[in-house]
Every structure is written in C-alpha cells, then in structure tokens.
C-alpha cells in the first residue's frame with residue numbers, strides 16, 4: 001500500500017450538546033483541516049452532525065452522521081446513522097437499535113470513571129472499541145482500554161471527544177482508503193488503528209481542563225431539579241440527596 005492511510009476523527013461535539021463550538025465553527029475548522037472523514041457525535045442527537053454535513057456540502061472531510069448515546073450502561077457511539085437512537089436503554093438493546101438502522105456501534109471511552117461501559121464493552125456485540133479518546137487526563141483509561149479490550153475488539157478506534165475547537169482532529173482513526181465507505185469497510189474488517197497527536201493534546205489540555213472544571217462548578221451551583229422530599233427549608237437534607245444522586 002503506497003498511498004497514505006485515511007484519517008478520521010470519530011468523536012466530535014458541538015453546542016447542540018455540551019460542546020463549546022457551534023456547528024458552523026466545527027464545519028469551519030474541518031474545512032481548513034486535513035481529515036478525510038469526520039463523525040459529529042453530539043449526545044443523543046444527530047442534529048449537530050446533520051447541520052455540519054449541510055454546512056460543509058462539497059468542502060472538507062466527508063461527514064459521518066453519528067451520536068453519542070447515553071445508554072443505561074454508559075456512553076456508546078452510533079456511527080453511520082440518520083435518525084436518533086433512544087437513550088436510557090441497556091447497552092445490548094441500544095447496539096441492536098443502531099444495527100437495525102444500518103449503523104455501527106462503538107464502545108466509547110470504556111474505562112472513564114463515569115458514564116462508561118467498563119468490561120461490558122467486551123460482552124456486547126460492538127463493532128469496535130474507542131481505545132484512544134482525547135479527553136484530558138484520560139490517558140490511564142485509554143491504556144486500560146488498549147490492554148483489556150484492544151486484542152479482542154473487532155476494531156480499534158480513536159476519537160478526539162472534542163468539546164473545544166482546538167481539540168478537533170488531534171486523535172484519529174487511521175484506515176486504508178479515504179472515504180466514509182472505506183472507513184466503514186475498514187471498521188468491519190478490523191483494519192483500523194488509532195493515532196494520537198501528543199503535542200496538540202498537551203497544548204490544548206489546560207483550556208480543556210478549565211472548561212470541564214467550569215462546567216462541573218455550574219452543575220454544583222445549580223443541581224438538577226428533582227421532586228422535593230425533604231421538609232421545606234431543610235437545605236442540609238437536600239444537598240445530601242444531590243450528592244447521592246451522582
């Protein structure tokens with residue numbers, strides 16, 4: 001194979017979920033970048049991907065429509081879908097629903113401390129495992145995913161999990177070919193491999209970590225509303241419930 005391998009970032013968020021960059025900003029950075037394929041994967045919605053694809057029409061990388069589904073067992077990526085996949089179902093059922101509409105199901109960041117599948121990633125019929133995820137401080141979890149799941153995984157993938165513009169494309173999935181169809185065939189044959197741009201990873205980490213801390217502070221300051229059980233005025237009880245909920 002003389003030709004260079006294709007480059008795909010398979011995990012990108014926009015402001016339609018919890019990303020900081022709008023679909024237009026993501027489309028702009030993709031148009032200027034060197035990716036061959038990119039999957040936009042907002043939480044539980046294909047809307048961000050559809051908008052980026054529409055904005056790019058004819059420019060930049062080929063857009064794979066996707067979403068990061070909040071299954072009851074943890075996050076998983078649905079790629080090559082066109083319709084939303086329901087959240088809150090078990091991982092096995094969610095994978096079936098993705099396959100029913102012709103999509104591929106990928107176990108996302110399986111060993112992150114929250115919202116993750118853990119060893120379940122090996123027991124459900126995933127088409128691949130994200131063994132390289134670009135979230136800052138995720139390096140140990142990535143190593144664990146490579147060691148525990150890498151050999152048995154049907155395909156090994158990488159994605160930036162970009163929530164800020166600077167992170168887009170810094171972790172990629174490499175594959176023989178250039179197109180979305182080539183990528184899909186490579187995943188199905190288990191011929192993909194992840195690539196990690198450490199220079200960019202370290203350069204963007206401080207901003208990314210600050211943003212995560214800011215979002216967490218926001219969550220703490222304004223906990224999600226839930227039915228009031230404690231007596232009115234009993235703030236102590238209420239905050240205890242909030243902690244339990246996490």
Ligand SMILES: [Zn+2]
Pocket residue numbers: 068075108109115
């Ligand atoms: Zn996730």
Ligand SMILES: [Zn+2]
Pocket residue numbers: 011013068161
């Ligand atoms: Zn994500």
